[in-house]
Amino acid sequence: MSFTPDSVDISILDILQEDARLTNKEIAARLNKSVTTVFERIKRLEAEGYIERYIAVLNRNKLGKHLVAYTSVTLKEQSHDWLVAFEEKINTFPEVMECYKMNGQFDYLIKVVVTDMDAYEAFNLNKLSKLDNIYKIRSLFVLAEAKKEVALNLRFK
Incomplete structure (x- = not known):
């Protein structure tokens, strides 16, 4: 049987996205529910994969990470083996925060x-462009963040 979160579960998820450091007691008080109910619901949301992990959102600029680039990569060949090889290698690069397989004008x-x-130039020259099967690399550089959101809007369909 498939589990679908109800309105209380959605409220718990909203609260955790806002501040995952809140205790079950604090969440229960906000929702006017028992601590046991909140605890059990959170455990179920974790077990069902709705909550993948808990993290802190860091200020990259304060940590000296001032440049964000969105880089499109086109491969020479798109066979399964080449795609898997690219994904395995790209996952070893700490500079890469996200990687998406795309359709359309480029592959990733x-x-x-x-x-x-x-x-960025060192990353591009010494790592990315040295991968086998690279055909084309194009980069766009972020000038300013107009909106940055890490929480999913669970009330918007």
Whole structure:
């Protein structure tokens, strides 16, 4: 039987996205539910994969990561083996924050976060462009963040 979160589960998820450090007691108080109910619901949401992990959202600029690049990658060949090989290798690069297989004009879109343009050039020349099967690399550089959201809007259909 498939589990579908109800309105209480959605409220718990909203609260956890806002502040995952809240205790079950604090969440229960906000929802006017028992601590046991909240605890059991959170455990079920975790077990069912609705909650993947708990993290802290860091300020990249304070940590010296000032440059964000969205880089499209087109491969020479798109066979299963080449796609898997690319994904395995790209996952070893700490500069790559996100990687998406795409359809359309290119094969992958990756988000790269580094200290500055020199670091991006080093990443591009010494890592990305040296991968087997690379045909084309194009990069767009973020000038400013107009909106940055990490929480999913669970009330919007």
